[in-house]
Amino acid sequence: MLTMDNIVRDGHPSLRKVAEEVPLPASDEDKATLERMLEYVKNSQNPEVAEKYGLRPGIGLAAPQIDVEKRMIAVHVHDEKGNLYSYGLFNPRIISHSVERAYLTAGEGCLSVDEPYPGYVPRYARITVKGVSLDGEEVKLRLKGLPAIVFQHEIDHLNGVMFYDHINKEDPFAEIDNAIPVD
């Protein structure tokens, strides 16, 4: 199973590269890697397992964070209505997005960043994502709220972008035009 020892930290070159498309159908090795990533995210949300193995809770993980420069992400998150979004995706891409923005009022963190970077992170309020699931199916997801934010955070990792790159350096908590707060 993956632990925090497998997660590279800010400054590691893998976090600043554009990851490679995964050749499809996915190899057994790439499937096993993505399954382990999804298992990490689920384990990290289980208090007993997280405590036992010292896992930082997460709602998503991208392959570059475990030093695998491939376009794979794992997400396990509930929306405000309690709907579960649990996916391992190969080659995810945002195919459309709203003009309206959204941001987490608590700001964002990252399993690869050990220190806090306070501030609002502007995201698209609504996105449509396409990708290929672990069982080889084409997936199309229309997302808003926290699920939309976590998918954008993870897809950013595939392009070498960190959440704090988006924070207003002059005024981290400056109001974001045309944006809805997400608690």
Ligand SMILES: O=C(O)C[C@@H](Cc1ccccc1)[C@H](O)SCc1ccccc1
């Ligand atoms: O480092 C990662 O990619 C995992 C992040 C993803 C994330 C952070 C902030 C906002 C959206 C996604 C971890 O999940 S950070 C820990 C966390 C846990 C619950 C809610 C928000 C952040």
Ligand code: NI
């Ligand atoms: Ni992150």
